[in-house]
Amino acid sequence: MTSPAPAAPGLKPFAAMLRREFAGYFRTPLAYVFLAVFNAFAVSLAFFVGGLYESGVASLDRFFLYHPWLWAFLAPAAGARLWAEERRQGTLELLLTWPITVWQAALGKFLAAWLFLACALLMTLPVAFTVGWLGDPDWGVIVSGYAGSLLCAGACLGVAAVASALTRSQVIAFVTGFLACFLLVLVGYGVFDELLAGLFGPAGIDEIRRLGLWRNLEPFTLGLLDVRPIAYFLSVAFAGLGLSTIIIERR
Amino acid sequence: MPLIEAKHLSKSYGALRAVHDVSFSVDRGEVVGFLGPNGAGKSTTMKMLTGHLRADAGAALIAGLDVAEEAVRAKQHLGYSPEGAPAYGEMTVREFLRFAADLRGLAEPAASVRRTLALCRLEEVAAQGIDTLSKGYRMRVGFAQAVLHDPEVLILDEPTDGLDPNQKHEVRRILKEMAATKAVIVSTHILEEVGELCTRVIVIAKGEVRCDESREKFLARGADLNAVFRQLTA
Numbered sequence: 001m002t003s004p005a006p007a008a009p010g011l012k013p014f015a016a017m018l019r020r021e022f023a024g025y026f027r028t029p030l031a032y033v034f035l036a037v038f039n040a041f042a043v044s045l046a047f048f049v050g051g052l053y054e055s056g057v058a059s060l061d062r063f064f065l066y067h068p069w070l071w072a073f074l075a076p077a078a079g080a081r082l083w084a085e086e087r088r089q090g091t092l093e094l095l096l097t098w099p100i101t102v103w104q105a106a107l108g109k110f111l112a113a114w115l116f117l118a119c120a121l122l123m124t125l126p127v128a129f130t131v132g133w134l135g136d137p138d139w140g141v142i143v144s145g146y147a148g149s150l151l152c153a154g155a156c157l158g159v160a161a162v163a164s165a166l167t168r169s170q171v172i173a174f175v176t177g178f179l180a181c182f183l184l185v186l187v188g189y190g191v192f193d194e195l196l197a198g199l200f201g202p203a204g205i206d207e208i209r210r211l212g213l214w215r216n217l218e219p220f221t222l223g224l225l226d227v228r229p230i231a232y233f234l235s236v237a238f239a240g241l242g243l244s245t246i247i248i249e250r251r
Numbered sequence: 252m253p254l255i256e257a258k259h260l261s262k263s264y265g266a267l268r269a270v271h272d273v274s275f276s277v278d279r280g281e282v283v284g285f286l287g288p289n290g291a292g293k294s295t296t297m298k299m300l301t302g303h304l305r306a307d308a309g310a311a312l313i314a315g316l317d318v319a320e321e322a323v324r325a326k327q328h329l330g331y332s333p334e335g336a337p338a339y340g341e342m343t344v345r346e347f348l349r350f351a352a353d354l355r356g357l358a359e360p361a362a363s364v365r366r367t368l369a370l371c372r373l374e375e376v377a378a379q380g381i382d383t384l385s386k387g388y389r390m391r392v393g394f395a396q397a398v399l400h401d402p403e404v405l406i407l408d409e410p411t412d413g414l415d416p417n418q419k420h421e422v423r424r425i426l427k428e429m430a431a432t433k434a435v436i437v438s439t440h441i442l443e444e445v446g447e448l449c450t451r452v453i454v455i456a457k458g459e460v461r462c463d464e465s466r467e468k469f470l471a472r473g474a475d476l477n478a479v480f481r482q483l484t485a
Binding site for chain 2: 010012013015016017019020024027028089090091093094096097098099100101
């Protein structure tokens, strides 16, 4: 009755992981709270703080302006459970003795979370349609803005994944992830310029400012698809993914 | 070829020497009772055998495959239930087993889940969230995921811990049914389990193997197993 040597599982473990993690968001009320909060903030920041309507311009740049802040806060909220929850429940030990590599598991988790953030982002499409109804926006620019925002979300999620791999507490994972993302937001606004000028000189400041989230998102909202911001967001996302994987492997 | 092989396994946590130069092998058809006081290194040894912990020195082989070098292939032959039988509490029993079946890439996941639910008598709680189950059922869920793929090697860390006598009996019954075709290691600190379940006994204390012998030889050491245990682990 003993089974023969199992066939190579290929991508099945990865697909199973991705499915479970994505569905996992909707098993608790967390997903719905998250989606509601994200939408409420995304829309109200754009209209009430950004003055999207009053601007009289049929474009979404005032909507995307606040996305680095939103992702800095909400990507760590969605990413806190990635590894912290496995550690808390003790299921990490189970997962790591199942026939899946840590890389496959980590990638499955990461992509599931990213997909979830993409759902949140897609739910804001009525804002775009409103602008389209009121005026005649450049849809290419809107699509590129959404693409940029999604990449920005991935970068924040990379940071959140590292924070989550380091602790068994989702609260600590969220707070540290948020603080790290918050730094990436502030750097772009030159908040640390005086401090950094002493360390790197005036020339260095501009280079460091380029690490800010908005600095990299802005070109997308203008319809400019540049290699540099794409590379920036993807490097932060995958550096975070890689680092979290190494942390789990070395636990 | 033995199905489980521990070759000179050692592991330290900082200055604490948890396991020191532990070697043994387990063949098909053997049920090894892994005994020792708390903190003796039982769980650490099991974690190294299952590839959860990396050994400082030595090697662990499952079905002839090194768990560190050929991790994924080795783990396909392995069923493991960690201490406390952790599981994803927010899933139902059926969802959890289905996830484990898919993750293992089983050819007929639905059939495997059905068979395992029946084997472990979990059908009546299959649609319940694992978080809502009593301890006895939760332990059985942990056991179920370990036998889901009918593995050749079964490693169970205190599978009867916290169960009532009926439930203990049930777990032993299932284990006995399966034992003939598998190599099994069961850690326990319940000495009576040795006589009921095991074909062989390994006693470990302070990270070292103190005795490794057949059940008969172990039981012949004395009528009072508690005294035997104290003397061996002193």
